[in-house]
Every structure is written in structure tokens, then in C-alpha cells.
Amino acid sequence: MKRRDFLKATGATLLGSASSVAQARPNLEPAPEAVGMLFDSTLCVGCKACVSKCKEVNGMPPVIEGDAVQYDSARDLSGDTLNVIKLYQNGQANQKDQEVDGFCFEKRSCMHCVDPGCVSVCPVTALRRHPKTGIISYHVDACIGCRNCTMGCPYNVPQFEYDNPFGQIRKCEMCNQAGVERIDQGQMTGCAEACPTGATLFGTRNELLIEAKRRLTLKPGDIYNYPCGDVNHPDSWHEQEVAAYQPHIWGEKEAGGTNVLHLSAVPFDKLGMPPLPERSYASISEGVQHTLYSYLALPAAALVGLSYVVHRNTRDSEGDSDE
Amino acid sequence: MREPQTDFVTRRLGVSRRDFLKFCTGIAATMGLPGSAALSLADTIANSAQQKPVVIWLHGQECTGPTETLLRAEHPTLERLILDMISLEYHQTLDAGAGHHVEQAKEKAIAAHAGKYLLVIEGSIPTKDGGIYCKIADKTMLAHTQEAAEHAGAIIAFGSCASWGGIPSAGPNPTGAKGAYEVLPGKTVVNIPGCPPNPYNFLATVLHYVTFGTLPELDEKNRPKFAYGRLIHENCERRPHFDAGRFATEFGDEGHRQGWCLYKLGCKGPETYANCPAVEFNDVGGGTWPIGVGHPCFGCVEEGVGFTKPLFSLSTVKTHTPPNAFPTIEQRQGSVKMTGGAAALAGAAVGAVLGATGIAIAANKKTTSDTTESDS
Numbered sequence: 001m002k003r004r005d006f007l008k009a010t011g012a013t014l015l016g017s018a019s020s021v022a023q024a025r026p027n028l029e030p031a032p033e034a035v036g037m038l039f040d041s042t043l044c045v046g047c048k049a050c051v052s053k054c055k056e057v058n059g060m061p062p063v064i065e066g067d068a069v070q071y072d073s074a075r076d077l078s079g080d081t082l083n084v085i086k087l088y089q090n091g092q093a094n095q096k097d098q099e100v101d102g103f104c105f106e107k108r109s110c111m112h113c114v115d116p117g118c119v120s121v122c123p124v125t126a127l128r129r130h131p132k133t134g135i136i137s138y139h140v141d142a143c144i145g146c147r148n149c150t151m152g153c154p155y156n157v158p159q160f161e162y163d164n165p166f167g168q169i170r171k172c173e174m175c176n177q178a179g180v181e182r183i184d185q186g187q188m189t190g191c192a193e194a195c196p197t198g199a200t201l202f203g204t205r206n207e208l209l210i211e212a213k214r215r216l217t218l219k220p221g222d223i224y225n226y227p228c229g230d231v232n233h234p235d236s237w238h239e240q241e242v243a244a245y246q247p248h249i250w251g252e253k254e255a256g257g258t259n260v261l262h263l264s265a266v267p268f269d270k271l272g273m274p275p276l277p278e279r280s281y282a283s284i285s286e287g288v289q290h291t292l293y294s295y296l297a298l299p300a301a302a303l304v305g306l307s308y309v310v311h312r313n314t315r316d317s318e319g320d321s322d323e
Numbered sequence: 324m325r326e327p328q329t330d331f332v333t334r335r336l337g338v339s340r341r342d343f344l345k346f347c348t349g350i351a352a353t354m355g356l357p358g359s360a361a362l363s364l365a366d367t368i369a370n371s372a373q374q375k376p377v378v379i380w381l382h383g384q385e386c387t388g389p390t391e392t393l394l395r396a397e398h399p400t401l402e403r404l405i406l407d408m409i410s411l412e413y414h415q416t417l418d419a420g421a422g423h424h425v426e427q428a429k430e431k432a433i434a435a436h437a438g439k440y441l442l443v444i445e446g447s448i449p450t451k452d453g454g455i456y457c458k459i460a461d462k463t464m465l466a467h468t469q470e471a472a473e474h475a476g477a478i479i480a481f482g483s484c485a486s487w488g489g490i491p492s493a494g495p496n497p498t499g500a501k502g503a504y505e506v507l508p509g510k511t512v513v514n515i516p517g518c519p520p521n522p523y524n525f526l527a528t529v530l531h532y533v534t535f536g537t538l539p540e541l542d543e544k545n546r547p548k549f550a551y552g553r554l555i556h557e558n559c560e561r562r563p564h565f566d567a568g569r570f571a572t573e574f575g576d577e578g579h580r581q582g583w584c585l586y587k588l589g590c591k592g593p594e595t596y597a598n599c600p601a602v603e604f605n606d607v608g609g610g611t612w613p614i615g616v617g618h619p620c621f622g623c624v625e626e627g628v629g630f631t632k633p634l635f636s637l638s639t640v641k642t643h644t645p646p647n648a649f650p651t652i653e654q655r656q657g658s659v660k661m662t663g664g665a666a667a668l669a670g671a672a673v674g675a676v677l678g679a680t681g682i683a684i685a686a687n688k689k690t691t692s693d694t695t696e697s698d699s
Contacts, residue, residue, distance in 0.1 A: 045593075045640040046649065047586065049568030063656070071567060071648065078656040087649035094643055103645045106652060196570060196587040197637060238637045272652040 025287055027256035027280045028115040031134030034205040035174065035183060036112060036251075036259030037192055038212055041266065042097050042243035043199035043226060044105040046085060048072075050191030050200055054083040054109075057175055057182070057190035076108065079161035082172040083109040083191055088271055097243045097265035104264065106271040107200065109191070110157045110172035112136050113280070115256030118171075120282035121152030126169070133183060134205070134259050135174045143168060154255060154274045154281070188230050195228065198238050203231035205259050212249045212261055220244040256280030329369045343368075353527045353602065354539060354549045367534040376533055377436040379429060379471055380414040383446030383464045384457050384491040384500055389482035390416050390445060392519035395605060396526065409529075412440070415459065426460045433474055441532065442475035444468060444503045444512075447484040447491040451499025465506060472507045477532055479513045480504065481525055486516035486546075487626040494631075504545065513538055514546045518623035518630075523602055524550040544626075546596070554641060555592035555620055558600040560610065561585065566646065574617075585614060589635035591622030593642070 051072060055062060060080050062072035074081040086108055091101035098104075116136050119127045126143035129136055138158075149158040149169060161167030175182040175189045182189065192202035201208065211231050218224050222242045227234030243265045250268050251258035255276040264271060292298045329340050338346075344365055351361035382390075411417065412432035418425050432440065446464075449456035454465035472478055480503040483489035491500035504512040515524050528547050531539045539547045556562065564570070564584035571579035572587050579585075586593065592614060599620075603612045614620050622628030622638070632638070 045586075046642070046645060047565055047568050047570075047584075049570060052568040073648065074656065075650040075654045076656040081656070084650065086652050086654070087645050088652050089645055093645060096642070105645075105649075194568065194570075240637075240639065270652075 025283050025290075027278075027283050028129075030114045030205055030257060030259070031130065031132055033132050034114070034134035034259050036134070036203065036205040036208055036261060037189060038201040038203070038208040038231070038261045038263065039107045040199050040201070040215070040226075041104050041106055041262065041264035041271070042245065043197045043238075043240065044085070044107070045197055045199075046087070046105040047196060048085050049194040049196060050107070051081075051083055051085055053190040053194035054172075055081075057180060058082060077157060078159050079163065079167065079170045081159075082170060083107065086272070088266055090270075099266050099270060102266070104266050104271075106264070107191075107262075108155075108272075109260070110136065110174075111155055111251060111258035111260045112172075112174065113256065113258050115280035115282050117152040117154060117255075117280070117282050118149035118158055120286055121148040123148065127158075133174075133176070135176055135183070136171070137173045137177060138169050138171055140168045152281075154276055192229060197240075198226045198228035198234070198236075201227060201231050202229065205261075207231050208261055209249070209252065212252075212263055215242070215263060216245055216247055216249070218242040218245075253278045256283065329365060350523070350527050350530050353523050354531060354547075360534075364530055364534050368530070376409050377432055377440040378409045378411050378414075378443060379432060379440055379475075380411065380417075380443045380445065381464070381467055381471060382415045382459075383444065383448050383468070383484065384498065385446030385482060385484040385489070387416055387445070388519035389485075389517075389525070390414075392517075393522045393525060396522040409441070412436075423460070429471075433471060437474035439476045440474075441529070442471050442478045444478065444480050444485045445482055447488045447500035447502060448506050449491070449498035449500050450506065451497070454499075456498040468503060468506055472503075472510055475510075477513070477538060478503065478507065478510055479515060479525070479528065481515050482520050483516040483518045483623055483629060486514035486624075489516075489518060490630050492630075511538070512545060513541065514544060515550070516546065516624040516626075517597065518621075520624070521550070521597075521599065521602055521604065524598070542596075550598045550602075551596045551624070553596065553598070554643075555595045555597055555599055555614070556640070556642075558598070559592050559614060560600060561614060566648070579617065582617075585617075585619040586637070588619045589633070589637060590614065590619030591625070591628050591632065591638045592620040593640040594628055594638045595620055595622040595625045597624045 051074070054060075055072065060082070063074040063078065063080050065073045065075075074084050076086075077084055084107075086106050087103065088106060089103040090099065093101065093103040095102040096104060112135060114134065116127070116129055119129050119136060123146060124142045124144055126139050127136060127149055128139065145167075147160050147169070150156075150160060158169045158171045160169055175187075176184060187193070188202035189200075192200045195201075201211070203211070208231060211227075215224070220242050223239055224242050226238045226240055228238055229235040246264055246267055248268065250262035250264070250273060251260060255278070262268070262271075262273075269275065329343055333340055333343070344361070347365040347368065348358065348361040351358070351364055354360075380390075413425060413429040420428070446457075448454065448464050448468055450465060454463035457464040459467060480486045484491055484500070485503045487502040488496075488500050489502075491498060492502070502514070504510075504514065513528060515528060517524070524547065527549065528539055531537070539549055542548050542551060544551075556565070559565075561582065561584045564582070565586055569578060569581075569583040570587040571581075571583045571585055573579070574588070579588075584590070599612045600614070603610065603615065605611055610616065619635070621634065622632065623630075628638070
């Protein structure tokens, strides 16, 4: 084989694999009975009942900063915080749900992606998507501590316990991890149960999408009876004036969609949501990698190339000795 | 400032000088005025006990709550002081006389003190069908109000009914009940709402008028700012529980017994402007006000809240500025303190690295010297 032929062959192989990237797997579909939550920022009054309930359910200590020991002062998600209420404010910050000179609250917790990046990048099976409920769960017995998942998540959700010598990954598992299992017992998540205004609403992804779409059709200023707790059988209702929603349900399509949906009157990029395409990163990267390694094509090509180089060098040296 | 001449008060009312000055200081403090203002108040009261500003007091559709609350102002001998301090020319509940006799007295007082007297209106004013649903001495309350307001020096609407309609104006409002300011266009009506209103907000406003000749600073709904400038939510003693997400969810539950926030039980504190948590009621201390004794605020002072919103429905949280203790969108969790175990492990790792380096250096030296020796 000539050098030219080798390069041609290698190029063809690479081209073949590159063209087959376009045919890589599509986004995963939502789990058939996917459970999720709808966070409506226009309803959130910033009471942090969800934060304190989350800590109670998950047995996590408050994050104490300075001498303010009477408050949980968690700044962001961490090994001790799976759910946190953050504040958007601009200028005078005197009008709720207003982008300029306004403020609003935003919930940060696992979005439970339909096509999760953390599950895709996990080299073992420590992170799994439940086939029926779609809940992304963590299994410490499988985890090798590589922390790829903390990089693979667009929302900065999986957190490693850096302060613990035997640290593990901590993330929201929809209150359904072993020992808690609220969903399996027919209960809702702790945060949805504690929320006084229905800003965090529990339900199946389909029901929540219907509810979210209904809210987007409402006229700002009208009175709407907001359900609290579980959208399927609310434990109370809450009459409130409809805010001027952004015409966008975050999580309907972002990177393949999420089971936790967000609604807001302030644009989502102002609330720290990353710009995401509809195509999930997991489907692209898995497409590339699985194509490269399918039928051992790339290793085979590399082997052929190496064999040729070795063969040529050997021949040359033999020729030298002949001379 | 010269010493207030309190002899007259002492003699006439049987109030000790000490008690009298204490009362004045308390009133000044309610309005957020400095100590010197208390002396000014004392001086005015002592003098006005001789001059006696005239007060005409009208009752419309109401339960006499504002008069009752004023009688229950608990400072010693307060009611005697306030009732003797002013010349109460006409008050339907307290007047000893009745019928044409008192009506005549009222008309005389209005004519004699035109432009100077203080008009206090208590109760809403029915306007439907010409206002026939509340009549006194064969004249509608509407006519009484407009006549008395015509020559008044200042007008105070005392209680929610007079301020914005109160209970009588609640749906379906069969009598067309309205607040005083609605039937007195063009007049400044100071509103002191509440059901019942806090007597000290009234006393402080009246004394401010009597002392300085002007009304205290008012908000856009003509309520004195010193009393209605802040949300109940801002000064509530249960506020830390709201901020920490601890709520009573039903009466008598664990959270309710612990004194947690009553927001989930329908407390209207987050949308009601009043000084209840600061002043409380009945002067007995110990958290004697609705939220203090475990019942959610009803929003009685606030138009569109009290008697309008359902008692246990959630209120709209009107926070002016969001709490600065909340993390912003961009903030990340700072590095946390290292635990003992982690420190030990890290220490061991550092020790191992140092030890290995030391051995390596020693070995390297030895090798080098060996090489040097063999070379030579």
C-alpha cells in the first residue's frame, strides 16, 4: 500500500464516520409516566418553605455563613443543598415580575432532563434515568467519583461533597431515593407539598405541560385559580392576578426537554438559564462516539495504518541492510 | 423650651404632672417625633384645655367601634383627658341631650366656629336612593356630612367605614355605602382606617393638628404616614418564620403552637399597611394584636382586602424590595470549611508526597555519587 492510498483510506473512513454523525440517535423521548414539577416564578413569594422542607426530607444541615446561625444561608446548590431559591433584581427592584426595575424569584434544583447529560457522561451506571418515572437517580455503590456528571450538566446541578473525605454526588432525586421514596408511596415531592402558593406544582409531565400552556393563554391582569400541591388533585387553590408571562415554557424543548418545567415573567436568560438548542448534547456526543467505535471501525483503521507504517519502516531497514 | 404650664390640667383633670407628661411623650413617640415635641404637645394640651378646640363628631353606618376603641385607650385617665381637652360639641353616642336640642347645639357650634372646628366622621355614608338608608333628625347622613364638612377646619374619617366604606360597602352593598372622601370631593379627608382603628393613631393625628396647626404627612390614600407607612409584614414579629419558610398550616398544629408564620392560613399582613405590630392594642403588651395572639391578619384597614378578600385566602405579598439575604442568580456556593477527616486525609497525602520526595532526592544523590565514583 502506498502512502497516498493509506491516507485516502483513512480519510474515507473518517468521512464515513463524520457523515454518519448526522444519522446519530435522536433525542430521547419523555418516559411514559414521567413525573415532574412546574415552577411558576410569578407565584413564588420567596418564602423558602421549599428549601427548608427539602433539607428536612433529605436530612441535610443548613448552610451557615458567618454568625447568622438562625438562617440557612445557602448561596447555591451544593453537597448540602439540593434546592435553593435565588433572586433576580434589577435597578430599583420595586416591582415583582418585571425585567427592568423589578425582581422575581427563581428555583434552582435538578431539572430531571428527558435526555440527561449527566447520565450520558457517566462512565459507569451511577446515574440512571428511571424507565417509567423519568427520575434521574444516583447510585453511590456504582459511582467511581470521576465527577464527569458535574461537567455534563448544563444547569450545574450534580454537586460533589468536597468537604467530605468519602464524598459522593448529591442531587435532587425527586424525593424518591432509597429510604425516602415519597413518589413510590403516592406522595408528592417535599418542595411541592410545602409551597404555600402553588409556585412549585407537582404532577406528571403531560399534565403540567397542559397546565403551563393554559397559563400562557391567560390574559395578564385576569384572575386565575391556581392549584397548589399536586396538579391532579390540588390540596388547595389560590386566586391570583395573572402576570405577564414570557411566552415560553422552559423545559418543553430545551436540550430534549426536562421534566421540571419553569414559567416566568422575566426572560429566562436573565434568570441564569443557559442557552440550549432543542437537540440534546447527549444525543450528539453519543452519536459521535458510538459511530467512531461502531464495528470497531476506527481502531481497525488505526491498526491498518500502524501496520503499514511498521511494515514500511521494516522494509526500508531491510533494504538498508541489503545495500 | 419653657416648661409647660400643666397646673391647669392637674387641677381640672386630676392627672398628675408626671402622668400627663408621660402621656404626651408616648403620643410623640407614636408619631416618631423627638422628645422636645412631647413638651410642645404638653404645652398645647395644657393651653388648649382653656381654649378647647371644637370637635363635631358624626356617626354614619357603623358599629360605633371607633368611639369604643377611643374609650378603651388605656393610658390612665386618657378618656377624661381627651374628652375634656377638646370641646366636644356634638357626638351622637356621648351627648347627654337628645333630639332637636342637640341638633340645634350642633348648628350653633358650626356657625360659631366656622373654619376652625375639627370634623370627625365615623361610619360610612349611604348614597343610594338619595342616601335615605341612614337618617338623623330627619336628614340624611349624606346631607349632615356635606353640611358639616363645608366649614370644617380639618376632617378626619375615623375607622374603615368612614375611610373607604368598610363592612357596609362590602358586596352587594345594598345602600351604596361610601367612604367620606368619596362624598366630599375637593376636601382633604384624613383617613384613619381600621376595624376597629387604633386609638393612638387618631390621638396622635389630632394632637399633631392641635399642636402644629397642620396635619401629619399623609400617603396617597390620605392616611398618616407615621401609622400606615409600612406593611404589617415588614414589622411582624413572626416575619423571621416567613423568611425561613416555617408556616402554620392549620389552627392548633405544631407550627401554630410554635408561633410560626400565618401566611398559609390566609394572613393579609403582606398586603396591609398599618402599625399594628409596633403599637399593638389595649396597651397591655405581650403581643396583643391579631397576629400576636395567633390569628392571621384580616386586612381590616386596607381597601380591597378587608371584607373583600376571603378570610383564609392567600394574600399578595407586596414586598417593596426583595430581601438582601437572598442569593442572586449568579452567586455560587463559596468554599466550605474542611472537616476534621478531610484535613487528616489531606495531611496524610501531603506527608506521603513529602516523604516520597525526600527518599527520591536521597536515592538520586546516592546514584549520582555512585556514578561520579565509577566515572573517576
